[in-house]
Amino acid sequence: MNIILQREYLIFKHNIIFYLCLWTLIPMIIYLFISFPFSFYIKLPNGISYLNWSSVGNWVSASSTLSFIISMNIASKYIDENSYSRTMLCTPISNKEHLLGGLIWSLIMGFIQLIFSLAITLSFKSANLFLLDILLIIIYIIPIIILISNIGFLIGLSCKGGLIRIIISLIFFLFIYFSSGLFVPLNNGLPYIFTLSPIYLSVQNIQAIMANDSSMISSSLILVFISILFFIINLVISFKVFKS
């Protein structure tokens, strides 16, 4: 697994400028094209600032989008018959190690994106937080990144065509962005099923931290559990896909 990570690190090292731009631009774009325009139309109760409130959406969406894209990209290389990744499958490294390597790398990249997003939104003064709050927020967001990386890996392994992958990713992100209360408050009239979503509950918890309310870790534990299930599904699929 270390060698898989080492390979990803080498690729990253050669593209460091690109990643620095990506880490900086993603939260800025989300702020400029989603949070900022929405702030003119969405008014929150109790005088809470929308820009402050939507910072959570920025952190979650930026970090999970990046880790999703990276894990999907890593997985899709394994099903490309003429790729280096494919030939790596003839080495004694197990499928589990290939999977873990890809997922850990996408988690690392998503985590760095989260740090960048936090730094950028805090510099915009759209969120005022103490260090402990930030740590707690990170603890709540990491399980979301893990789950979405796993889903990205699954899509990367299952969809052969690039266009199909793009369409599925687009639908998936529209769903995640707007069904989890990341940018639009869903308190009134939200179908009951959405309130059961662990991502929605985690986002609610983070927003509670922002409002100095109490939060519950159970939703994050559920996310970790679901992530483990997805990892097992990925592992089962990999046995079929890696040898097809």
Add this chain to the structure above:
Amino acid sequence: MEASITLKSLAKKKNNDIILADLSLGIESKSNHAIVGQNGAGKSTILKILAGLIEKDAGTAYINGKDISTRQAETKIVIGYMPQHIDLDNEMTIFENLMIFGRLYGVSNELLKNRILKFSDIFDYKNQLLEYPKKLTPGILRTIQFTRSIIHNPEILLLDEPTSKMDPKNKIKVWEILDTEGKDKTVLFTSQDFDEVEKFSDRISILHHGQIRMDGSLDKLVGVTKGLSKYQIRFKDSVPDGIIDSIGQMPKILKPEINGKILEFYSNERKFFFEVLKEVIMSDISDIDMDFCKLIDLYLGLIGSKVE
């Protein structure tokens, strides 16, 4: 000699096409074994199955007596595989491409560096080690792929058309390395270059429609033709009319054909060649050629386009 690789009733289907059908083959340890066949005959499929890149539909394959399906880690570590297509990672340098692959086999950094320098020196790409693959020619990339397959000093080499796209100088170097470093290795390779196959293999298998049609040493394979020779008579102007009909009647004259100004036929006995010569002696002959059947003739005969 003991078998290093054993295939038993191997079968593989792709969509509805049969790629391999009930294929059985034993490859002797420390030998050079060539597989020849048409495009799509299943040569690469055999290597991919052995390398663990694709799953067989039926049958069993053993490497050093170990089933490749149940003891993957043990069988994969002794294999070095070189695919037919160029698959180097364009996002890493040549040095990194080789280094990562060697590390996946658990080779130490120090040993890897030494081996990379050694092979890059042999194949003359030392100055390009820090370049990206997309900047290099396919010929050089093939030598790098060959280096990658041998970097961990494997016991068994699976080489899919190893010298394709290489220049003649590098082709010779590949076979020299296989002659020296590969002396104690089992080499299973595919090739479309029959001269190369004749020169460098201890045993040859001719694959056709997913089955081994002939298998053995070059002498044994050519021996089945019982001295069959190919004769060519080149005429100055044109081949005399009706010659095919008249020599077609002669016993032991096989596959008489006209190729432009050349009359071609096969026979086991030279006296029949003289019989044909008598028939055409009045015509303007510019050249005569005779050669014993080679692997290529045997192969073309087997796949049905020439001698049967």
